[in-house]
Amino acid sequence: MTELLLAELINKQQLKSDIFKFSVKAPNIVKNAKPGNFIEIRVSEQVEPFLRRPISIYNLDKENGILEFIFQVKGKGTEILSKAEIGAQIDIVGPLGNGTFKYESYQNIAILGGGIGIFPLYELAKSAKNDGKNVNIYIGFRNKDLVMLESEFKEISNKLVLTTDDGSYSQKGFAIDYLEKDINNGKIDAIFSCGPLPMLKAVQKLAIEKNIPCQLSLEEKMACGLGVCLGCAVKTAKSTIENPEYWHVCKGGPVFNAKDIDIS
Numbered sequence: 001m002t003e004l005l006l007a008e009l010i011n012k013q014q015l016k017s018d019i020f021k022f023s024v025k026a027p028n029i030v031k032n033a034k035p036g037n038f039i040e041i042r043v044s045e046q047v048e049p050f051l052r053r054p055i056s057i058y059n060l061d062k063e064n065g066i067l068e069f070i071f072q073v074k075g076k077g078t079e080i081l082s083k084a085e086i087g088a089q090i091d092i093v094g095p096l097g098n099g100t101f102k103y104e105s106y107q108n109i110a111i112l113g114g115g116i117g118i119f120p121l122y123e124l125a126k127s128a129k130n131d132g133k134n135v136n137i138y139i140g141f142r143n144k145d146l147v148m149l150e151s152e153f154k155e156i157s158n159k160l161v162l163t164t165d166d167g168s169y170s171q172k173g174f175a176i177d178y179l180e181k182d183i184n185n186g187k188i189d190a191i192f193s194c195g196p197l198p199m200l201k202a203v204q205k206l207a208i209e210k211n212i213p214c215q216l217s218l219e220e221k222m223a224c225g226l227g228v229c230l231g232c233a234v235k236t237a238k239s240t241i242e243n244p245e246y247w248h249v250c251k252g253g254p255v256f257n258a259k260d261i262d263i264s
């Protein structure tokens, strides 16, 4: 069940100059959340910025009721949030999203992430590993300075491939190319992905070509977050000019089957 609460900020870590990891006490959200869910945060009591900001759940510490999320400072909202100090009460609604990652029926799973899109993939990988799945993770960054969470992802995977576009750290190239090799060797039953749109388009195409089930988490811009404003609409694969058809990422997603959506 979705809950609105003031959650105490009990730990704050600066991972990069503009990237922060927050740990908050939110036992009910932690109890109810699934991999792929997100939360919405009200960053200010002032009129501006008024809308809540959607942020993915990074980690659920079920034992201690602690929820962790990681965010990049993009604009006014995340800038204000980044200034919160330990002990602050963070205004959160969650868990949100009806479309979550569903990995249960696959044994050999591939998790593909790019840049800050890797955040919602951690809880997925951790849960799948705990459930005895063979977890293959492929994460890519533009260069060495942007690499993060390597040891965290290594710990919860059977195999981790980390790439940089320019080869300044670890493997050179795009993470999806390493995934494709493993698909061609018959090692992958399903793909789960989140990241920049060009990467999502590429993995959608690859999965359809290879006939492999694939679930994508979309991070469309949102306004209401409640399914009423159409601010987060994504076209369905069946949509045509004559009969346009959309889903709301905030309600139907953020995770969709790759073959059901049109992100071209």
Ligand SMILES: Cc1cc2nc3c(=O)[nH]c(=O)nc-3n(C[C@H](O)[C@H](O)[C@H](O)COP(=O)(O)OP(=O)(O)OC[C@H]3O[C@@H](n4cnc5c(N)ncnc54)[C@H](O)[C@@H]3O)c2cc1C
Pocket (backbone or CB within 6 Å): 038, 049, 053, 054, 055, 056, 057, 069, 070, 071, 072, 073, 074, 075, 076, 077, 078, 079, 116, 119, 120, 218, 219, 220, 221, 222, 254
């Ligand atoms: C379901 C979902 C999960 C998300 N999870 C995370 C997360 O775990 N960590 C994280 O850092 N960010 C995440 N985002 C993106 C995050 O919500 C936005 O970066 C944030 O709302 C920006 O707010 P702001 O007030 O700082 O910036 P604004 O002033 O609102 O915008 C500043 C800049 O950011 C761009 N922007 C705004 N929203 C988005 C968006 N959704 N995607 C890409 N660019 C955007 C704007 O175009 C503008 O250029 C997620 C978004 C969605 C929809």
Ligand code: FES
Pocket (backbone or CB within 6 Å): 221, 222, 223, 224, 225, 226, 227, 228, 229, 230, 231, 232, 233, 248, 249, 250, 251
């Ligand atoms: S953000 Fe308003 S419908 Fe999704």
